[in-house]
Amino acid sequence: MNKKAGIGFYIFLTAFVFLVMFPFIWVFLTSIKPVGEIFSSFRWFTTSPTLDSYDAALTNRPLLRYMLNSFVVSGLTTIVSLAFAAFTAYAVTRLPIKGKGLILGIVLAASMFPQIAIISPIFNLVTDLGLRNSYLGLVIPYITISLPLSIWILATFFKKIPFELEESAKLDGASPFQTFRKIIFPLAAPGVFTTGILVFIAAWNEYLFSLTINSDDAWRTVPVGISMYQSQYSVPWGDISAATVIVTIPIVILVLFFQRRIVSGLTSGSMKE
Amino acid sequence: MKKNNRRGFQLNEKQLGYAMVLPSLLLVIAVVLWPVAQSFYNSLFDYRLNDPTRSQLMLGSTIDLERYVDNHFYIEGQLETLGSENEELSATATAIQEDIEGFHAELIQDEEMKQKVEKIDEMLASYTPVRDNELKYADLDNDFASEYRDTLTNAQNELMSAAEQAPNEEVASTITQTADLLGATSENILESNFIGLANYAKYLKDSRMWGALGNTAFFTVVTVALELVIGLAVALLINRAFKGRGLVRASVLIPWAIPTAVAAMMWGFLYDGQSGIVSHYMEVFNLIPGASWLLSTADGGMFSIILADVWKTTPYMALLLLAGLQTIPAPLYEASNVDGANKWQQFWSITLPLLKSSILVAxxxxxxxxxxxxxxxxxxxxxxxxxxxxxxxxxxxxTLFAQQNFGEGSVLSVIVFLCVALISFLFVKLIGSDLFAGRTK
Incomplete structure (x- = not known):
């Protein structure tokens, strides 16, 4: 279906991209307006751009601390779940074990479990372990989301590596674990990296566990922290717009750099080959 | 894992396979399956974190030793003072004291219980809070518990009526104080809070639960349908070679990649009744009755949520479907062109059937x-x-965290879980074994 793209097509495309990007554009334009103008007019472009809102966003709430928290928690979650998932995905796709369907079934079922159904026992567990308001207290529940996701996506990547490589490694006298460590894992590295990006984004965006477990402001992550900008009495739209722009920038960079990988990871997780 | 590199300690492929799967499987069981089972179990109790008489799961009678030991410590002294200060009460006070001592002696007959009581006594003397629930709570025999509790409440009532006949207010307040202490002690002996399916019965009749379930179902059906239709249309349109693919792909991925909470804050601003641009333009174009309609009315609220979700997720849906479209071999379309099929016929007889499994999974x-x-x-x-x-x-x-009601909240969690299980079951039936086809051999 390789039709040539005409002028009408590009008009449609521009309109589509504009619609998708509109909230970001508007929020960015708002973030550089003087606060008084936000509440008084709907003009798109301000005549006196200012960074006051950014200043306020960073000083009224510990936004940078939120970002650090999110970064550490998501990073740890990604590393832990990739380590566990790489072994499992390898065993399920390439080793002669029984019950593969059952194992993948459990993994898939686990990824479908609603977080609200496990939150209260997890909350009690984390409280008993004394891990509330800590990084580890979030990494444990985040495993529930990230581990099934990593196993599921990694399994597709491992599946794609030709089986002949293993056969010849075996003939050369490599043990099964050596084959995994020296042959398969390096070849799957791009897939592992892609999975890592997706897991990182999933952990970065998590809200419910973070809201309940890390209730202390110093330990909040970005999604929860940003929702705390609105108070019962006033809504500081200037601060909120600026904060939104600040926390969106890392994601925009991530997406721009790794868009191909992200798309390949997303589609491999949901399509059969 | 490292060991198998050593000579003489090599796992064969099968053993290695199980060894590799085991850690993840245990982890999934520990953090996913066990909590779901626990949620279900919690839902059978009247379990409230903010109520000390119900903050535990108690299948049988239980005693809150920390509070009990603390209260018990004062009972003897208070009753003695009461007896010595009011002659007409001294017999009653002694009788109550003897009763309580009898029960207390029976309680600490059990060696384990005695040790716990002594340990807690020491901790209380040094003002250390008891954090270990194993130490703090102990099981009681149901009959003993109810007898002891009745004795304490009877004594409380007896003293209360004595207080009413007291000669002056000062005496009355001393008596009441002691009565309250006995009452408080009786509340440290806890009844089982196992209530079976009573929580479920409550929610089956709860209109707020049915309302929430209805909202969720409506939201799910409408957003998923819109996302599928719009996503498919967009995927069909951009399934061709054009300049700036990367840019389009990146711009489409950003709404998907940002946290939902951040997206919700952004849309909250766009919908705002005073300074929201979306509500402003919708009012100007007479699409909505007033700028504040979006967030302050029931229909407006639902519309706002659906629009925000469609905005955030349609691009993602389009990407998934686009990937599916690109696996359809071009010769199929060429052949049908030769046969004189129009675009519409091609869509229904080639695109949709071949896209079916992609669509179902999405x-x-x-x-x-x-x-x-x-x-x-x-x-x-x-x-x-x-x-x-x-x-x-x-x-x-x-319910769980604002009201701290873990029993009733767990019922709602279980309801979400059951609905999700039902939806998955139906889809997996439809999709069949295709879901696993790409992964196991």
Whole structure:
């Protein structure tokens, strides 16, 4: 279906991209307006751009601390779940074990479990372990989301590596674990990296566990922290717009750099080959 | 794992396979399967974190030793003072004291209980709070517990009526004080809070639960349907070679990649009744009755949530479907062109059938995501106005953590779980074994 793209097509495309990007554009334009103008007019472009809102966003709430928290928690979650998932995905796709369907079934079922159904026992567990308001207290529940996701996506990547490589490694006298460590894992590295990006984004965006477990402001992550900008009495739209722009920038960079990988990871997780 | 590199300690492929699967499987069981089972178990209790008489799961009678030991410590002294200061009460006080001592002696007959009581006594003397629930709570025999509790409440009532006949207020207040102490002690002997399916019965008749379930189902059906139709249209349109693919792909990925809570805050601003641009333009073009309609009415709230979700997720849906479209071999279309089929016929007889499994898988994941919707609603409308946009997850969260009612909240969690299980079951039936086809051999 390789039709040539005409002028009408590009008009449609521009309109589509504009619609998708509109909230970001508007929020960015708002973030550089003087606060008084936000509440008084709907003009798109301000005549006196200012960074006051950014200043306020960073000083009224510990936004940078939120970002650090999110970064550490998501990073740890990604590393832990990739380590566990790489072994499992390898065993399920390439080793002669029984019950593969059952194992993948459990993994898939686990990824479908609603977080609200496990939150209260997890909350009690984390409280008993004394891990509330800590990084580890979030990494444990985040495993529930990230581990099934990593196993599921990694399994597709491992599946794609030709089986002949293993056969010849075996003939050369490599043990099964050596084959995994020296042959398969390096070849799957791009897939592992892609999975890592997706897991990182999933952990970065998590809200419910973070809201309940890390209730202390110093330990909040970005999604929860940003929702705390609105108070019962006033809504500081200037601060909120600026904060939104600040926390969106890392994601925009991530997406721009790794868009191909992200798309390949997303589609491999949901399509059969 | 490292060991198998050593000579003489090599695992064969099968053993290695199981060894590799085991850690993940244990982890999944520990953090996913066990908590679900625990949620179900919690839902059978009248379990409230903010009520000390019900903050534990108690199948049988239980005693809160920390509070009991503390109260018991004062009883003897108070009763003695009471008896010596009021002659007419001294017989009653002694009788009560003897009764209580009898029960207390029976309680600490048990060697383990005695040790616990002594340990707690020491901790209380040094003002150390008892954090270990194993130490703090102990099981009691049901008959003993109810007898002891009755004795304490009877003594309390006896003293209360004595207080009414007291000659002056000062005496009355001393008596009441002692009576209250006995009452408080009786509350340290806890009845079982196992209530079976009573919580479920309550929610089956709860209109707020049915409302939340209805909202969730409506939200799921409408958003997933819109996302599928719009996503498919967009995927069909951009399934061709054009300049700037990368840019389009990146711009489409950004809404998907940002946290839902951040998206909800952004849309909250766009919908705002005073300074929101979307509500402003919709009012100007007479699409809505007034700028504040979006967030302050039931219909407006639901519309706002659906629009925000469609904005955030349609691009993702389009990407998934686009990937599916690109696996359809071009010769199929060429052949049907030769046969004189029009675009519409091609869509129905080639594109849709070959895209079926992609669509079903995408629908499965999206429906499950939509059904457990929490952050979008919680941040954007908080479930309001008047619970009109409350999803079942939001209701469960409020019951669990705002009211600290873990028993009733767990019922709502279990309901979400059952619905999700049902949806998955139906989809997996439809999709069949295709779901695993790419992964196991």
């Amino acid at each position: 629908l499965l994941f999206r429906s499950l995501d939509a059904f457990r919707v929490f952050d979008l609603i919680y941040v954007l409308t908080g479930g309001g106005p008047a619970n009109a946009t409350e999803s079942i997850s939001v209701y469960a969260y409020k």
